[in-house]
Amino acid sequence: MRSHARTALADVQQHAEAVFASMGVALPDFLFNAWCTIPDHLLQLSVPAFEYPRSDAPAGFRLIGAIPPGPAGDFPLPHWWADLTAGRRVVVVTQGTVANEDLGQLVVPTIRALEGSDAVVVAATARPDGPDLVRAALGDRVPENVRLAGFVPFEHLLPLADVLVTNAGYGGVQSALRHGVPLVVAGETEDKPEVAARVTWSGTGVDLRTARPEEAALRAAVDRVTSEESFRERAEAVRNEIAQHDPFAAVAEIVERGRPTTRG
Known part of the structure; x- marks a missing residue:
């Protein structure tokens, strides 16, 4: 899968590297890996019971609960x-x-x-x-x-x-x-x-x-x-x-704290 992705996205990878270079920095990884490894925080809408344990997860990776429900609103129930x-x-x-x-x-x-x-x-x-x-x-x-x-x-x-x-x-x-x-x-x-x-x-x-x-x-x-x-x-x-997670609270905590995750 990784090999196929690198081949299929070769042009996208080249474009991304050029964008990073224009800002004076290098794209340090394959694009699909970089969006996980570059940010200070990576928040995934799921829970450990539904996600493989990863020994190589980035330091700022957190599972914060499932996608929250949208507003229910008024929904006319069908006759059935x-x-x-x-x-x-x-x-x-x-x-x-x-x-x-x-x-x-x-x-x-x-x-x-x-x-x-x-x-x-x-x-x-x-x-x-x-x-x-x-x-x-x-x-x-x-x-x-x-x-x-x-x-x-x-x-x-x-x-x-x-x-x-x-x-x-x-x-x-x-x-x-x-x-x-x-x-x-x-x-x-x-x-x-x-x-x-x-x-x-x-x-x-x-x-x-x-x-x-x-x-x-x-x-x-x-x-x-x-x-x-x-x-x-x-x-x-x-x-x-x-039910033990509050995604909105998790996001708010990180935004309000306003500092990146410490990396070793």
């Missing part, structure tokens, strides 16, 4: 909201707000995989035309147990969920863990494989290791995560650790 508290499993599936151009990667296969099951499947498409796109992909035959949504605030939805099926976007995964919700993850682009690997390492879910999982694999993963208590227990353990 009561279905989420009727005693059936609640499976939320999303491709997040970036990699959701093709909902046939994960949202549609999950719907098909769980059609006719005992679960209520909420497809949170995160785009206003998402429900229409899903209907079209399904041939206007939406299964009885599926509820389609454009934007649904996770602060309202995740407390009712038994599992989140996601392409492993960092924000969505952290939001799920902040609510103690276990995961089924399936992603291949950007940072998603790294996030998915941490889901496996932390015991909080199952990684399908592909952006286009088969329906049978999705069904088996959802059944496993919702039936084996260990996944919920690990997700709740991470939730409890997150």
Whole structure:
């Protein structure tokens, strides 16, 4: 991965070195390493239970808790909201707000995989035309147990969920863990494989290791995560650790202190 990144970003590295040189200093490291090693403080929005221990972490590195929730605001509940508290499993599936151009990667296969099951499947498409796109992909035959949504605030939805099926976007995964919700993850682009690997390492879910999982694999993963208590227990353990952190207070402490971390 490091070798590939250095090759793919060779032009960016050259540009960054030129920018640093124009200011009379040298870029001391590969760009992706430098943003971790140059700053006096590096604050990561996560907790130790979800991050590999690192003996080589920079001196100013701190895990300060999960991404804080945004303001809940007024959200008109859809007519099917009561279905989420009727005693059936609640499976939320999303491709997040970036990699959701093709909902046939994960949202549609999950719907098909769980059609006719005992679960209520909420497809949170995160785009206003998402429900229409899903209907079209399904041939206007939406299964009885599926509820389609454009934007649904996770602060309202995740407390009712038994599992989140996601392409492993960092924000969505952290939001799920902040609510103690276990995961089924399936992603291949950007940072998603790294996030998915941490889901496996932390015991909080199952990684399908592909952006286009088969329906049978999705069904088996959802059944496993919702039936084996260990996944919920690990997700709740991470939730409890997150609850001990206040990211805003951590940032404020460093800003108000106004001095760099002492380096050896």
